[in-house]
Amino acid sequence: MKVTIDLIAQKVGVSKALVSLVINGKAKKYGISQLTCDRVMAVVRELNYKPNQMARSLRTGVSNTIGLIVSDISNGFYASMARQLEDLAANSGYNVVIGSTDENINKELRLINILRNRQVDGIILSSSQENSEELENMFKAGFPLVLIDRYFPNAGIPAVVAENSQGGATLAQHLFNQGFRNPLVLNITPSYISSVGERTSGFQKVFTDNSIVPEVVQIPFSDIYNVVYEIFSKKVKEKNLPDCVFAVNNNLATAFLSVLSKFNLAVPDDVALVCFDDLPYFSIIKPSITVVTQPLDVLCSRTFSLLMEQISNQEKVEEHETIFEPVTLITRESSIKIK
Amino acid sequence: MKVTIDLIAQKVGVSKALVSLVINGKAKKYGISQLTCDRVMAVVRELNYKPNQMARSLRTGVSNTIGLIVSDISNGFYASMARQLEDLAANSGYNVVIGSTDENINKELRLINILRNRQVDGIILSSSQENSEELENMFKAGFPLVLIDRYFPNAGIPAVVAENSQGGATLAQHLFNQGFRNPLVLNITPSYISSVGERTSGFQKVFTDNSIVPEVVQIPFSDIYNVVYEIFSKKVKEKNLPDCVFAVNNNLATAFLSVLSKFNLAVPDDVALVCFDDLPYFSIIKPSITVVTQPLDVLCSRTFSLLMEQISNQEKVEEHETIFEPVTLITRESSIKIK
DNA sequence: CTGAAAGCGCTTACAG
DNA sequence: CTGAAAGCGCTTACAG
Numbered sequence: 238m239k240v241t242i243d244l245i246a247q248k249v250g251v252s253k254a255l256v257s258l259v260i261n262g263k264a265k266k267y268g269i270s271q272l273t274c275d276r277v278m279a280v281v282r283e284l285n286y287k288p289n290q291m292a293r294s295l296r297t298g299v300s301n302t303i304g305l306i307v308s309d310i311s312n313g314f315y316a317s318m319a320r321q322l323e324d325l326a327a328n329s330g331y332n333v334v335i336g337s338t339d340e341n342i343n344k345e346l347r348l349i350n351i352l353r354n355r356q357v358d359g360i361i362l363s364s365s366q367e368n369s370e371e372l373e374n375m376f377k378a379g380f381p382l383v384l385i386d387r388y389f390p391n392a393g394i395p396a397v398v399a400e401n402s403q404g405g406a407t408l409a410q411h412l413f414n415q416g417f418r419n420p421l422v423l424n425i426t427p428s429y430i431s432s433v434g435e436r437t438s439g440f441q442k443v444f445t446d447n448s449i450v451p452e453v454v455q456i457p458f459s460d461i462y463n464v465v466y467e468i469f470s471k472k473v474k475e476k477n478l479p480d481c482v483f484a485v486n487n488n489l490a491t492a493f494l495s496v497l498s499k500f501n502l503a504v505p506d507d508v509a510l511v512c513f514d515d516l517p518y519f520s521i522i523k524p525s526i527t528v529v530t531q532p533l534d535v536l537c538s539r540t541f542s543l544l545m546e547q548i549s550n551q552e553k554v555e556e557h558e559t560i561f562e563p564v565t566l567i568t569r570e571s572s573i574k575i576k
Numbered sequence: 577m578k579v580t581i582d583l584i585a586q587k588v589g590v591s592k593a594l595v596s597l598v599i600n601g602k603a604k605k606y607g608i609s610q611l612t613c614d615r616v617m618a619v620v621r622e623l624n625y626k627p628n629q630m631a632r633s634l635r636t637g638v639s640n641t642i643g644l645i646v647s648d649i650s651n652g653f654y655a656s657m658a659r660q661l662e663d664l665a666a667n668s669g670y671n672v673v674i675g676s677t678d679e680n681i682n683k684e685l686r687l688i689n690i691l692r693n694r695q696v697d698g699i700i701l702s703s704s705q706e707n708s709e710e711l712e713n714m715f716k717a718g719f720p721l722v723l724i725d726r727y728f729p730n731a732g733i734p735a736v737v738a739e740n741s742q743g744g745a746t747l748a749q750h751l752f753n754q755g756f757r758n759p760l761v762l763n764i765t766p767s768y769i770s771s772v773g774e775r776t777s778g779f780q781k782v783f784t785d786n787s788i789v790p791e792v793v794q795i796p797f798s799d800i801y802n803v804v805y806e807i808f809s810k811k812v813k814e815k816n817l818p819d820c821v822f823a824v825n826n827n828l829a830t831a832f833l834s835v836l837s838k839f840n841l842a843v844p845d846d847v848a849l850v851c852f853d854d855l856p857y858f859s860i861i862k863p864s865i866t867v868v869t870q871p872l873d874v875l876c877s878r879t880f881s882l883l884m885e886q887i888s889n890q891e892k893v894e895e896h897e898t899i900f901e902p903v904t905l906i907t908r909e910s911s912i913k914i915k
Numbered sequence: 916c917t918g919a920a921a922g923c924g925c926t927t928a929c930a931g
Numbered sequence: 932c933t934g935a936a937a938g939c940g941c942t943t944a945c946a947g
Contacts, residue, residue: 241924252934257926268932275638290694291634292924295939300630302673302694309659316655318647318818323676334673335642337662355641355671495860518857521834580940591918596942607916631940634923 240284248280256281260288293533294356303544304352304360306336306345307386308458314485314514314533315363318385321537322361329545331358340365340427340458353380363387369394369427381547385540387431388559393556395547397540399531401432401513404564405439407481408511408529411566412481413447415574417509420444421479422453423465423489433485434512440483452479462492469496478502481509481572487516490526510571524570531564579623583671587619595620599627631859633695642883643691643699645675646725647682652826653853653872654702657724660876661700668884670697670874679704679766692719698883702726706768708733720886724879726770727898734896736879736885737871740771740852743903744778744822745867747850750905752786752821754913756848759783761792762828772824774853777799779822791818801831808835817841820848820911826855829865849910863909870903 242260246253251273259268259277280286294300298537305322307315319335335359336348345365352360359381366372369389376394386394412420424437437453444451448523467532472478484490490512504510511518511527519526527553538558539570581599585592590612597606598616616825619625619675637820644661646654658674662716665672673696684704691699698720708728715721715733727735751759763776776792783790795803811817823829829851836843843849850866851858858865878899 239924242926243924251923254926254935255933258933261926270932273932287689287693289634289924291630291639292939293926294924295628295630295941296924298939309654310649310662311652311659313650313652313655316652316658317650318675319655320650320676323649323674325881332673332675334671334688335658335662336666336671337659349673350626354626491856491860495856498832498860498862516857517834518855518861521830521837522857522861523837578940581942582940592940593919593942594917600942609916612916612925628940631923632942634925634939635941636944821923 240286242286242288245277245280245284247287248284249277251277252360255501256353262555299356300356301330302332302334302355302357304336304348304357305333305362306338306348306352306360307363308340308365309337310335311337313516317533318363318537321534322541325538325541329541338365340430342366346371349375358548359383361385361540361544364389365427365430367427381544383540383543383547385536389431390559393557395543396559397536397543398432398559398561399536399564400561401435401564402439404513404529404531405436405441405485405568406443408483408513408527409440409443409451411527411568412483412509412572413443414574415509417481417572417574418449419480420449420451421482422451423482423484423493424453424455425485425489426455426457426459428455436483436485451483456489456492461488462495465489465492466496466499473500473502478508481505482513484510484512487512487514491516494511504571505573506575509574520569521554524573526568527569527572529564530567532562535562579625581625581627584616584619584623584625587623590616590617637695639695639697640669641671641673641694641696643675643687643696644672644701645677645687645691645699646702647679647704648676649674650676652855656872657702657876660873661880664880668880677704678771681705685710688714697887698722700724700879700883703728704766704769706766720883722879722886723873723884728770729898732896734882735898736875736882737771737898737900738875739776739900739903740774743852743868743870744775744780744824745782746903747822747852747866748779748782748790750866750907751822751848751850751911752782754848754911756820756911756913757788758819759790760821761787761790762821762823762832763792763794764800764824764828765794765796767794772805775822775824790822795828800827801834804828804831805835805838808839812839812841817847820844820850821841823849823851826851826853829858830855843910844912845914848913853905859908863912866908866911867906868903869906871901874901 242253242256246256256277259274303326306320310319323333338345342365361383363386364384369392372394373392384394384396386398388398412437421490422437422440425433428434441451454468482493513529515528515530519528581592581595585595595616598613603613642665644658649658662672677684681704700722702725703723708731709722711733712731723733725737727737761776761779764772767773780790793807821832823832852868854867854869858867
């Protein structure tokens with residue numbers, strides 16, 4: 238019933254080694270006659286033979302599969318990332334298996350282990366680790382690994398990230414220029430994550446350089462809406478509203494807008510808003526939302542190239558510097574000061 | 577360097593069969609002494625041994641991996657689906673590898689082939705096929721397969737979908753009750769896809785039963801915004817606007833809102849809007865958007881159960897009826913008629 | 916209680 | 932030009 242290379246060989250009346258050679262396009266190299274090739278391929282087609290990749294992988298030590306581990310694949314940003322990486326991978330004959338960590342360090346470590354046991358050829362990781370030790374060991378031991386979106390300074394692990402700090406600073410400068418003086422930063426927990434951490438610190442620096450210390454609140458990854466609600470509930474009661482808000486990611490901005498409408502507060506009149514990363518609806522709604530965007534396509538293609546490099550050059554594992562990709566400010570209505 | 581079962585066996589001084597038994601928790605069953613177990617496990621931990629899943633799979637014929645194939649994993653609906661299925665799979669010890677088809681029939685067939693060659697234990701598929709023949713053959717040949725979101729009537733392939741027709745009808749009835757009489761349906765191409773097809777026909781029926789024939793326009797999957805723009809550009813010029821629009825999915829609704837704002841038209845005053853599937857921002861914006869939602873968690877858990885059933889009962893492949901899950905109307909501001 | 920052997924389906928030197 | 936053999940790292944009857 239099952240059609241294997243043995244069956245093909247038997248039907249054609251040759252050895253399975255020969256069949257393997259023909260199937261893998263090595264006929265020329267081994268000087269196999271065209272006639273033999275044709276006879277083999279005829280039967281291959283007739284029986285619709287497809288080599289068992291598992292067996293092939295076991296033998297060759299290459300699975301043509303890569304792993305993608307992010308905090309949450311249902312998050313639009315990571316979903317788009319997954320799609321782009323999937324396409325890049327497909328073009329190179331790779332499949333991608335995904336995993337979500339929910340920013341949980343142990344879940345991440347477990348996922349890495351599982352994927353390695355499954356013999357993925359490499360991993361693209363948006364890490365939630367605080368400490369990069371385990372990852373460094375992995376990388377130094379020669380396992381192909383590229384970090385995306387989040388990196389570890391001086392860890393020597395190849396990483397491709399946006400200029401998050403610059404992005405935060407750009408947004409801060411924009412708000413400052415507009416005349417806002419009482420900013421609130423909605424940051425995400427855990428705060429050691431490089432991307433959001435740098436967005437926040439880049440933002441803070443611009444204001445502190447102007448003698449203003451922005452308030453920063455930490456919002457747990459898992460309960461964004463409720464915590465933002467609590468915060469504003471308190472601020473409304475105390476009549477202590479900021480004049481502008483920096484949401485370090487999409488989810489935070491969406492939650493903020495939702496909370497604000499609950500309190501019948503308007504953007505930007507009551508509180509202005511800027512956000513990191515664009516979303517389709519940000520340009521549709523009134524007011525449209527000012528954002529800084531990162532070039533996801535560039536991030537993904539750079540990342541994938543770095544991974545492929547490692548996979549094909551198993552021998553020389555080099556230290557890598559982190560690659561920073563520039564971001565872009567898109568000024569919209571949500572951050573324009575009413576005169 | 578590489579730590580295999582052979583190395584463990586050697587270090588402990590037993591056979592690799594014994595190590596395998598211990599590792600797979602069959603020590604009791606084979607009456608292996610506790611002492612031996614402890615000695616084995618000690619070395620396993622010491623060397624951080626992880627069984628090579630590829631080898632295990634080749635031997636057992638089970639990969640503990642499932643495939644998920646959808647039109648586009650970056651689409652929020654499918655991204656959420658992927659996440660829920662990932663979690664369900666993880667709980668049962670499965671990994672999921674993803675693939676996007678872009679509604680391309682050949683891409684879908686190719687992906688199925690690739691995943692099967694990789695020995696996935698089963699596939700969850702949101703199909704773009706017009707004809708179910710290939711899929712039926714696969715399923716009847718005993719390959720575990722469950723359709724999600726889209727099904728083929730009378731194909732006998734297990735499928736879990738929303739009550740799309742009912743959803744379209746609910747939305748139509750709501751609009752009719754509000755007094756709208758000139759509806760436009762924004763449908764997606766290819767139109768043979770069951771989900772959007774049934775949403776449209778369910779919608780149409782309610783109006784035609786009331787002697788109104790809704791206009792239906794087909795929007796190609798790949799170029800939603802531009803085509804919607806063209807359509808409304810023409811309608812505005814001809815002063816031939818509908819009084820309400822039914823967007824059969826999220827992307828269409830977002831594109832519609834975007835186009836409308838370009839023409840300075842307001843919802844619902846100029847044109848009302850209802851949409852299939854909710855999005856976080858739909859409840860935030862002014863006006864908020866009326867939708868019908870499907871219970872994605874139920875869809876996913878039902879689907880996953882059906883797949884597991886097939887995987888564990890390889891022998892008896894039964895015909896299956898399609899499971900329809902009820903939908904819910906959420907009335908918001910975008911469909912309320914101004915008196 | 917434990918070990919030797921076969922075999923999952925491939926690929927790759929090696930020999931002729 | 933082609934075949935026999937070894938082996939990738941496991942698991943599972945089978946034998947003792």
